[in-house]
Amino acid sequence: MDQHLVVFVTVADYKNFSRAAEALHMSQPAVSQYIAALEREFEVKLLERNNKSVQVNKAGQIVYQYAKEILRNYERMQILVSDLKNDPSGELKIGASYTIGEYFLPGLLGVLRKRYLKIVPDVTIGNTTEIAQKLLNHQIDIGLVEGDFNHRSILTQHFATDDMYIIAGEGQSLIKQSIVLPKELEKQTWIIREEGSGTRKMVEDFFQKHSIQPLRVLTFGSTQIIKEAVEAGLGISLLSDLTIKKELKLNTISKLLVKDTPVQRKFSIIKNNQEFHTKAMQVFEQVVNTAIARND
Template sequence: MDQHLIVFKEVAERKNFSRAAEALHMSQPAVSQYIASLEKELGVRLLERSNKFVELNKAGELVYQYAQEILRNYNQMQILVSDLKNDPSGELKIGASYTIGEYVLPRFLAKLQENYPNIIPAVSIGNTDDIGAKLVQHEIDIGLIEGNFTHHQVSIEQFATDEMYIIAGVGQSFKEEACISIKDLENETWIIREEGSGTRKMLEEFFQRSNFEPKRILTFGSTQTIKEGVESGLGISMLSNLTFTKERKLKKIQKLFVEGTPIERKFSIIKNYHEFQPKALEVFENLVKQST
């Protein structure tokens, strides 16, 4: 692999010759020499230098984009060649939306560790939009999401279904077995997830279908915080049945049978179209599909 591109990429990302040299275990003069040699070969200046930092100019931005792609392709080639002669191994970058990441993914990872101990998972948890964006930017290899994510370079395939219920604290004046109209909940405080969350999208679609608009909404950034708010009587919410099983057994949260619920949604695998698939990714994807 061309060391010039490796050095240039480090300098571009760290915006400093000394820090790039430290990361590469090289001397600063050696780093400077590589950059000068690359600029001479291309016949154009790539970096604007100051005493404290360096910045990419327009030519540098172009070279940086291609350098990223070239180095990524080279690494992918190494993995594929290794796959031909070895068992699945190496790092696998997995992204998962919150409900899946906190309540479903751990058992997938346990099976992966049991069957393929040489695969090292690196997990990112975020809302559905966050995971989709990470996949598009090649920050993860595969994503497991709630609901939908649409992008021209991303494929999506359902692997499981989930049911969502409206929930309340046990101290609130609802009878769990009674069927409730959504209109009966008009004056309740609704605790919902942040923008970009698959759970929030499903709840907003339910409101729209029901021609319903809550009078008071609180927005929380995690499922756990929402459950604690519901338990305390702060308000009601809609969450996946997977997320409050323990609290329901402990009689801290009750499931409300509201007209139009439960809402079924899909859990999906997302991948980049036309990307190479190392054995590690293939075995994890198959494990997910077979475990549901």
């Protein structure tokens, strides 16, 4: 591994020679020498220095971007080579959209923990768009999301089908109807998730399919808040069956008998389109698919 790149990236991250030297366990003059050598190699200044901090210039930004990728690939190469002779181990950065992360992932992590003690999961929860972007930025290793995310750099594998129902609070008159036509829902207040959410997209697709223009829409960034709002009689919503089991059991909300429901969507594993993946990623995928097979 090129130590010049390691030093440069560290200085750029800390924006300070002294702090970078401390992090690298090097002397400050040694750090300065590495930077000077790299600038001589490229025949251009990469850093702009002043008394308080260091900033990368335009050339430095280019070097920084590619240096980060080189160092990331080097680290990944070490992990993959080590994987050939060792059991699955190390940190596994998992991203999950809210529905999966809050209602499905905990059980998977329990299984993973029992079978593979050396794997250390690091979980990030966000909406589908956020998780896919983190995957593209190499901030996570693997993602579990609602629906698809189409990108040439991402591989998508469906692992489950999710049933979604329109729900209402116990006081809603629509609950008493034997069948509700989608167009009747136009007069209702709809409570939906934020932009970028897989659940939000399914609601919008349902509106488009049935030419629904809701009288009023409330937007919340949490499924739990949406459920509480529905319970309070503020409106109706379309949510995954996974998320409403407890409320149905307690009779605080009900599924509306709406034509063309349940609405179905896919849950997907997403990963970067690379030839090699770590053993930790591979066994996690096996845990996901095995859990689904047992539930079928």
